[in-house]
Amino acid sequence: MEKVRTAIGLMSGTSMDGIDVALLRTDGRAVVERGPFLNVPYDPAFRDRLKLALEQAKTITQREQRLGDLASIERELTLRHVVAVREFLAANALDAASIDVIGFHGQTVLHRPDEALTVQIGDGALLARETGISVAYDLRANDMVHGGQGAPLVPVYHAALAANLINAALPVCFVNIGGISNLTYIGADGVIVGYDSGPGNTLIDQWVETHAGVPFDQGGMIASEGRIIAELADRYLNSPFFTAGKRRSLDRNDFPPPSGADAELADGARTLAYVAAASIIKSAGHLPVTPTLYIVCGGGRLNRVLMLDLRDIARRQGAQVISAEAAGFNGDSMEAEAWAYLAVRSLDGLPLTFPGTTGVRAPVSGGVVVKP
Ligand SMILES: Nc1ncnc2c1ncn2[C@@H]1O[C@H](COP(=O)(O)OP(=O)(O)OP(=O)(O)O)[C@@H](O)[C@H]1O
Numbered sequence: 001m002e003k004v005r006t007a008i009g010l011m012s013g014t015s016m017d018g019i020d021v022a023l024l025r026t027d028g029r030a031v032v033e034r035g036p037f038l039n040v041p042y043d044p045a046f047r048d049r050l051k052l053a054l055e056q057a058k059t060i061t062q063r064e065q066r067l068g069d070l071a072s073i074e075r076e077l078t079l080r081h082v083v084a085v086r087e088f089l090a091a092n093a094l095d096a097a098s099i100d101v102i103g104f105h106g107q108t109v110l111h112r113p114d115e116a117l118t119v120q121i122g123d124g125a126l127l128a129r130e131t132g133i134s135v136a137y138d139l140r141a142n143d144m145v146h147g148g149q150g151a152p153l154v155p156v157y158h159a160a161l162a163a164n165l166i167n168a169a170l171p172v173c174f175v176n177i178g179g180i181s182n183l184t185y186i187g188a189d190g191v192i193v194g195y196d197s198g199p200g201n202t203l204i205d206q207w208v209e210t211h212a213g214v215p216f217d218q219g220g221m222i223a224s225e226g227r228i229i230a231e232l233a234d235r236y237l238n239s240p241f242f243t244a245g246k247r248r249s250l251d252r253n254d255f256p257p258p259s260g261a262d263a264e265l266a267d268g269a270r271t272l273a274y275v276a277a278a279s280i281i282k283s284a285g286h287l288p289v290t291p292t293l294y295i296v297c298g299g300g301r302l303n304r305v306l307m308l309d310l311r312d313i314a315r316r317q318g319a320q321v322i323s324a325e326a327a328g329f330n331g332d333s334m335e336a337e338a339w340a341y342l343a344v345r346s347l348d349g350l351p352l353t354f355p356g357t358t359g360v361r362a363p364v365s366g367g368v369v370v371k372p
């Protein structure tokens, strides 16, 4: 039997809303025992620092470059992760010595798959030193070296979860609605297909932040007051991203937000919720078989308007949409769990990505492992 390890996964996603911390006991293969979860939100001032990092990263040409404030923001980000790990350990009466490895995502500040350039800031050595725990980080880079899109990496974890689903009726499709959305299809024959499916919450967040001064549309309340503006929705849904022959991974800035002239507040939020939902089903059209079951994780599942739209569009194709919770999972912690799972796979040199997930030439492992 393979060695079962205790791992912590740390995810700071494209929404830049905070750090997700999750514990997983796993052998990096079929054994997956999910543990506690903690979300440590960023304060508005630090979110502004991350936005500055994204802005300054635009001129990066070599992935190790840390221009302008990037080096100091990377250190601040890492130290926030140190605090998050300490809080998590204390809250769950855990000892650093009981953790075998941390999977550290860092913050994506630039992602240009066409140039094989992806940059996640986060100092793995500093995190290892400060926590006293080994860290696996920079998990995307090796995929790109081998011709992959560098994302998504979660599919291999979704596949492990699907294998553990009781009465799993395959095929099943996991959907993550984060800042960007991505999906993973697991076929009855075990085939795994994964790719980014389109804009998720980022457009909604940017819209309501600019026009209502709130970071996100809680529960879809703002959207529920509006109507869909078809021309605006079509502007997004007619993007060549959806019809291209090759699936491409996305940068947070690939779909720019609408301008103030495009809509009133509520109509804009309503339209962008619809765009997020419709994007998923449109992109699912590239899957080998039309899914009959979508399991939704990520913050977007808490936007009721988005979920109603998704259910409605999926129903027209005979498909059912359920939340991660309805399938027995935790929709908030799934990506952090995935990073714990990937860290263990990285330690064992197991593949993280596959031709069917990132388009990598052959299955490859990845990540840099640093001991404290
Ligand atoms: N109660 C809620 N109602 C509506 N939307 C919500 C709610 N809670 C969170 N969200 C949305 O979910 C987003 C965060 O989702 P999540 O944490 O899954 O994204 P992420 O991990 O940062 O992104 P990605 O998966 O692209 O890396 C928030 O920015 C917000 O738009």
Ligand SMILES: CC(=O)N[C@H]1[C@@H]2OC[C@@H](O2)[C@@H](O)[C@@H]1O[C@H](C)C(=O)O
Residues within 6 Å of the ligand: 013, 014, 108, 111, 118, 150, 151, 152, 153, 154, 155, 178, 179, 180, 181, 182, 196, 249, 250, 335
């Ligand atoms: C470059 C990058 O950070 N991509 C993220 C982003 O957020 C969602 C989607 O785009 C996905 O491709 C990926 O994250 C998840 C965790 C992944 O790699 O599976």
